[in-house]
Amino acid sequence: MTSIIVFYLLYLLSLCLGLACVVCVCVWSGHWRGGFAWDGSALEFNWHPVLMVTGLVVVYGVGAVVYRIPLTWGQNKLPWKLLHAALMLIALILSIVGLCAVFDYHNINKISNVYSLHSWIGITATAVFAMQWVCGAAGFLLPCSPVTLRKVLKPVHVWLGGIILLLSIAACISGINEKLFFALKGNATGTQPYSSLPPEAVLGNTLGVLIVAFGLVVLKILSNHEWQRPDSRPEGLAYTPLLQEENE
Numbered sequence: 001m002t003s004i005i006v007f008y009l010l011y012l013l014s015l016c017l018g019l020a021c022v023v024c025v026c027v028w029s030g031h032w033r034g035g036f037a038w039d040g041s042a043l044e045f046n047w048h049p050v051l052m053v054t055g056l057v058v059v060y061g062v063g064a065v066v067y068r069i070p071l072t073w074g075q076n077k078l079p080w081k082l083l084h085a086a087l088m089l090i091a092l093i094l095s096i097v098g099l100c101a102v103f104d105y106h107n108i109n110k111i112s113n114v115y116s117l118h119s120w121i122g123i124t125a126t127a128v129f130a131m132q133w134v135c136g137a138a139g140f141l142l143p144c145s146p147v148t149l150r151k152v153l154k155p156v157h158v159w160l161g162g163i164i165l166l167l168s169i170a171a172c173i174s175g176i177n178e179k180l181f182f183a184l185k186g187n188a189t190g191t192q193p194y195s196s197l198p199p200e201a202v203l204g205n206t207l208g209v210l211i212v213a214f215g216l217v218v219l220k221i222l223s224n225h226e227w228q229r230p231d232s233r234p235e236g237l238a239y240t241p242l243l244q245e246e247n248e
């Protein structure tokens, strides 16, 4: 019972931290960086942090813990499986549009692509996530995928799920740091230098701390075996057409 209460407290905390991350990144891009547009200007770049944090961190993290909610364990797994896949698809689409924003901005302004450590980590996170989504959909949603394949795939899927979140967090932290150094250069640009910790830097740093806190809470939920959905599939079942099954 105590363990269930701890779960719900951590789950609520993750939702609050996720919401705070989205609010913080929207205020930063929308207010401090001038708002949004899709015209090749710096305002187009502003979509990048908002969509990456919302997609690859918050929606991804919320989608990752869907199966852990004890209230759902007695219910048919299929709707939760579809919700998990749908949230992950939303996360993937948001992050692809977020990447399009920064690549388009770089190409129009003749800035070189994929030169920074941030971009290397970010590209890796998104590519592994896209691969994970395709393998997950093929392995766990296609009616013709055999149970033996799913048994092999499941631990790899869970392990890679945590790795993707860690990579996304590393990408966000390095991206925030890079943006603060680019934007807060000091007098010549009409801004205060990052080193004098102006209000925008406090907001950026706070966003980074919130992202790390959100990631740690989600990883804590994912790493506790007591909060794993019990597997109720009958022993020795060789093949189950997934989209028809009641309770895998």
Ligand code: HEM
Pocket (backbone or CB within 6 Å): 048, 049, 052, 053, 056, 057, 099, 102, 103, 106, 112, 113, 114, 115, 116, 117, 118, 119, 120, 121, 122, 123, 125, 126, 167, 168, 169, 171, 172, 173, 174, 175, 176, 177, 178, 179, 182
């Ligand atoms: C999971 C999250 C993120 C991923 C996967 C990601 C990925 C990328 C990639 C691949 C690029 C290179 C684009 C190109 O070369 O044309 C890039 C650029 C950039 N990103 Fe992110 N990003 C993420 C989050 C953020 C955040 C939160 C910020 C904060 C403002 C940010 C700031 C930047 C900046 C300033 C650039 C341009 C400089 C550079 O190429 O490194 N990113 N990002």
